[in-house]
Amino acid sequence: MVSTTLHINGEEHHLHLDSRVTLLDALREHLGLTGTKKGCDRGQCGACTVLIDGRRVNACLTLVATVTGRSVTTIEGLASVDGLHPIQEAFLKHDGFQCGYCTPGQICSVVALLTELKDQTVSTVTADVRQPLSFPATDEEIRERMSGNLCRCGAYPLILAAIREVMDGTVQQP
Amino acid sequence: MNPFQFYRPTDAHHALELGSAPGAQFLGGGTNLVDLMKGGVAQPRRIIDLTGLPYARVERLADGGVRIGALVRNSDAANHPLVREHYPLLTQALVSGASAQLRNMATVGGNLLQRTRCSYFTDTSFTMCNKRVPGSGCAARDGFNRMHAILGTSEACVATNPSDMSVALTALDAVVQVQNLSGFRSIPMATFLRLPGQTPERDTELKPGELIVGVDLPANPFASHSIYLKVRDRASYAFALVSVAVALDLEGARVRDCRVVLGGVAPKPWRALDSEATLRNSELDEMVIGRAAQGSTSGAQPLTYNAFKVELAQRAVGRALRRAARI
Numbered sequence: 382m383v384s385t386t387l388h389i390n391g392e393e394h395h396l397h398l399d400s401r402v403t404l405l406d407a408l409r410e411h412l413g414l415t416g417t418k419k420g421c422d423r424g425q426c427g428a429c430t431v432l433i434d435g436r437r438v439n440a441c442l443t444l445v446a447t448v449t450g451r452s453v454t455t456i457e458g459l460a461s462v463d464g465l466h467p468i469q470e471a472f473l474k475h476d477g478f479q480c481g482y483c484t485p486g487q488i489c490s491v492v493a494l495l496t497e498l499k500d501q502t503v504s505t506v507t508a509d510v511r512q513p514l515s516f517p518a519t520d521e522e523i524r525e526r527m528s529g530n531l532c533r534c535g536a537y538p539l540i541l542a543a544i545r546e547v548m549d550g551t552v553q554q555p
Numbered sequence: 556m557n558p559f560q561f562y563r564p565t566d567a568h569h570a571l572e573l574g575s576a577p578g579a580q581f582l583g584g585g586t587n588l589v590d591l592m593k594g595g596v597a598q599p600r601r602i603i604d605l606t607g608l609p610y611a612r613v614e615r616l617a618d619g620g621v622r623i624g625a626l627v628r629n630s631d632a633a634n635h636p637l638v639r640e641h642y643p644l645l646t647q648a649l650v651s652g653a654s655a656q657l658r659n660m661a662t663v664g665g666n667l668l669q670r671t672r673c674s675y676f677t678d679t680s681f682t683m684c685n686k687r688v689p690g691s692g693c694a695a696r697d698g699f700n701r702m703h704a705i706l707g708t709s710e711a712c713v714a715t716n717p718s719d720m721s722v723a724l725t726a727l728d729a730v731v732q733v734q735n736l737s738g739f740r741s742i743p744m745a746t747f748l749r750l751p752g753q754t755p756e757r758d759t760e761l762k763p764g765e766l767i768v769g770v771d772l773p774a775n776p777f778a779s780h781s782i783y784l785k786v787r788d789r790a791s792y793a794f795a796l797v798s799v800a801v802a803l804d805l806e807g808a809r810v811r812d813c814r815v816v817l818g819g820v821a822p823k824p825w826r827a828l829d830s831e832a833t834l835r836n837s838e839l840d841e842m843v844i845g846r847a848a849q850g851s852t853s854g855a856q857p858l859t860y861n862a863f864k865v866e867l868a869q870r871a872v873g874r875a876l877r878r879a880a881r882i
Contacts, residue, residue: 383561400561400602403589423590424657436630436659442589443660446561447582447604490656497655502634505651505791510643511778528791529654 383446390458404448405429405440408455416456416485427530430486431455437493456485468492471543479534490530491544517549556592563604567766571736573603575764581605583665586657595679596687610768613637619774625664625767632663642772644802647783648723654792664767666720671758671822673703673714685711686755701860707821712755713858715819716748717794722818723783725826726800732769748823777802784875786867795819797868801875810834815851820868827851830872839880848873
């Protein structure tokens, strides 16, 4: 058993759990935060993507004991009293989903993606990693950087359109 | 998953003491270990989370090189200004591996210690796997071995090591810095990962209870002419069928020095010494590139389903050489 203190979506939680419990199961089974989805449960699909200290990770491969004292943001934590997060709005506007199961992970992933682009991080399709990243990021860059989130309905073109709109206001026709 | 005790020490000595117990395993980002635990392949009785230790920095060394702390996350190592500027080969290799989420989790030390593995190792429904159950046989030798090794294999094991990072580190002559209860020691990347021989259950030269504290990169003249080329079944988020790290030190078209290291084809990063000998002190033209490419797989022993990797590796070497030299 392990005792852990979690900061989730701005709230502090004290848990006493089996050391085997992952962050994903702690969220879903112990805290009632079922927005984060369990897909493969093996780090391959990205449905469980959440933000830890603002960075996207797979909650299914994260032992909850390792998250003590860190700040977790889930899909439930993105909207504010003023309304949905702009990325949530864009997914609705562009119909960036079909069944919706991968959507919370996709949206959390995009939140981090925008930070990573702002921070000038490079990817495997970046032409020269010694140079600053060129803006705006190309569609190829966005697709590569979202490859950790699978969508088995295949809503990728509409997800890309939603991301583009949030990034640079460009509305894309699929 | 089997039950285990969980510890989170904040100093290395305490971690080493905890790590000396039987059944103890160090935990970095957990992207390989937790996955193997879920599959019942790894069954540690004690988990020691290392992320509280002070080894998460990238720093310049006095001799002009760079030290990457063992707990630096893969995404942070890839994007550190010192790494991007002086070791772009390492940046390219790191960002070609896994997904953005996994790169944010995985540590440099953990990446080095990810298991050399194949699907018959990770799936416990196969009873034969010498790496998982020593002496049980190898299901892959007569199985579907398309992803498996063509070089450095043994009768006991034909699995590949899937780390992209380790291929680049080998090309960059990196040195793994290790701490144990009696002090520190250094292990060059060239010998850090092992060939399977008769003991495929051992992937590295690390001894039980030893801790990786960092990886040192010596200064080198390769930054302007280096390429990590990864060939895989899909465009992203897949292990390499074949990868190649090429690093050149050019004087005009003449190759002063070079490294050619293959990934995805062997149980460890495979230094193509024949290719390097062909290239060194040669004028880089199509004839030399062709000979270097052809020599990269000398000694290959393909299995039933992976003979395609021989030509694929040769072509990848040729393409990487042209791109690195910008010709």
